[in-house]
Amino acid sequence: xxxxxxxxxxxxxxxxxxxxxxxxxxxxxxxxxxxxxxxxxxxxxxxxxxxxxxxxxxxxxxxxxxxxxxxxxxxxxxxxxxxxxxxxxxxxxxxxxxxxxxxxxxxxxxxxxxxxxxxxxxxxxxxxxxxxxxxxx
Amino acid sequence: xxxxxxxxxxxxxxxxxxxxxxxxxxxxxxxxxxxxxxxxxxxxxxxxxxxxxxxxxxxxxxxxxxxxxxxxxxxxxxxxxxxxxxxxxxxxxxxxxxxxxxxxxxxxxxxxxxxxxxxxxxxxxxxxxxxxxxxxx
Numbered sequence: 001x002x003x004x005x006x007x008x009x010x011x012x013x014x015x016x017x018x019x020x021x022x023x024x025x026x027x028x029x030x031x032x033x034x035x036x037x038x039x040x041x042x043x044x045x046x047x048x049x050x051x052x053x054x055x056x057x058x059x060x061x062x063x064x065x066x067x068x069x070x071x072x073x074x075x076x077x078x079x080x081x082x083x084x085x086x087x088x089x090x091x092x093x094x095x096x097x098x099x100x101x102x103x104x105x106x107x108x109x110x111x112x113x114x115x116x117x118x119x120x121x122x123x124x125x126x127x128x129x130x131x132x133x134x135x136x137x
Numbered sequence: 138x139x140x141x142x143x144x145x146x147x148x149x150x151x152x153x154x155x156x157x158x159x160x161x162x163x164x165x166x167x168x169x170x171x172x173x174x175x176x177x178x179x180x181x182x183x184x185x186x187x188x189x190x191x192x193x194x195x196x197x198x199x200x201x202x203x204x205x206x207x208x209x210x211x212x213x214x215x216x217x218x219x220x221x222x223x224x225x226x227x228x229x230x231x232x233x234x235x236x237x238x239x240x241x242x243x244x245x246x247x248x249x250x251x252x253x254x255x256x257x258x259x260x261x262x263x264x265x266x267x268x269x270x271x272x273x274x
Contacts, residue, residue, distance in 0.1 A: 008263070009146050011186055014193040044266050046256045049148055056151040058195050119183045126145070129181050130267050 001080035001107075003030040003066065004089070006054045007043040007123035012086075012116040014057065019112045020084040021059035029054050029063045030074055036066060039090050044127070072103060085111040138217035138244075140167040140203065141226070143191050144180040144260035149223075149253040151194065156249045157221040158196035166191050166200045167211055173203060176227050181264070209240055222248040 002020040006013055006029075021027040031051040037043055043050065047065055055063035067073040075083070083100075085091055093109050100107060120126045139157040143150055143166075158164040168188045171179055180187065184202055192200035204210040212220070220237075222228055230246050237244060257263045 009190055010182075011189045011193075014190065018193075044257075044270060045147075045263060049255050049257060052148045052255070053146055053151060056148075056155075056194050056196075058193050118186050118189070120181075120186060126182060127267050127271065130264050131271055133181060134264065134268055 001028050001030065001075065001078065001082065002084045002086075003032065004054075004086065005032045005037055005040075005043050005123070006050050007045050008126045009053055009057070010116075010121055010123065010126065011118045012121040013054075014059075015114055015116040016084075016086045016112055017054075017057055017059040019114050023082045023084060023110060024080075026061045027059055028078060028080065029060050030066045031063055033066050033068045035068050036071065040124075043123075072099065072105075075100070075105060075107075076103060079105065080107050082108045082110055085109065087111065087113055087115045138165050138167065138212065138215065138219065139221045139223075140169065141191075141223065142169045142174055142177075142180050142260070143187050144182050145263045146190055146194075147253075147258055147260065147263065148255045149258040150191075151196075152251055152253040153221075153223045153249055154191075154194055154196040156251050160219045160221060160247060161217075163198045164196055165215060165217065166197050167203045168200055170203050170205045172205050173208065177261075180260070209236065209242075212237070212242060212244075213240060216242065217244050219245045219247055222246065224248065224250055224252045 031054055034042055034047050051063045051065055054060055096109050120129055168191055171184050174180055188200045188202055191197055233246050257266055
């Protein structure tokens with residue numbers, strides 16, 4: 001299981017999902033709800049649209065929207081063997097492991113260290129390029 | 138074979154590629170070179186990055202960059218059975234068929250009529266939303 005906002009898809013996402021898929025048989029991705037994105041600017045693209053693009057990526061077996069009230073609810077329902085974090089994802093592994101333990105969720109937490117190198121390898125950089133190019137209204 | 142700019146991937150692209158794949162065994166996508174995009178604003182995302190995201194889509198077997206000088210060169214090399222156009226792609230079917238005939242390329246030209254309905258179903262709309270949201274520099 002992997003999670004993310006996936007606002008504007010770029011090769012960094014692709015690498016993350018490819019590496020995540022290698023860690024199991026089935027990759028389910030939880031796409032962040034707009035309401036729950038607080039650690040960075042709100043996404044531009046509506047959540048259902050983000051979910052559909054993620055689900056169209058080769059390595060993804062299924063993409064679902066997260067739970068607006070309890071991020072652990074889909075994890076408890078699906079009981080993944082592995083939870084995969086991206087190299088720059090803000091979750092603290094120890095905190096996550098402890099929260100999983102409290103809920104009797106016996107799953108591994110693995111952080112993917114592979115960092116993609118491409119010109120605009122984040123939604124933020126793509127947005128910045130757009131603002132530079134179009135100078136806004 | 139399909140072609141496009143694929144600047145910021147959205148469900149409209151996904152539907153197009155899914156429908157295109159149904160028309161053959163293998164789907165090769167030619168991603169437009171920046172230099173050749175003249176019928177609309179230049180893409181934001183660099184061409185190789187666009188190619189990599191397109192190639193990561195489930196329905197795409199291979200994505201290649203177009204030829205900067207002759208759009209027919211990859212078509213002559215690959216000799217597809219079907220060339221698939223999107224519902225809003227600017228190519229005129231009759232013109233395309235005639236150009237293919239001149240080059241002894243015996244391939245069908247099919248326009249996908251399925252039009253996706255999603256809130257930001259074009260790279261342009263996503264860019265507009267970004268400009269509205271961030272008001273530019």
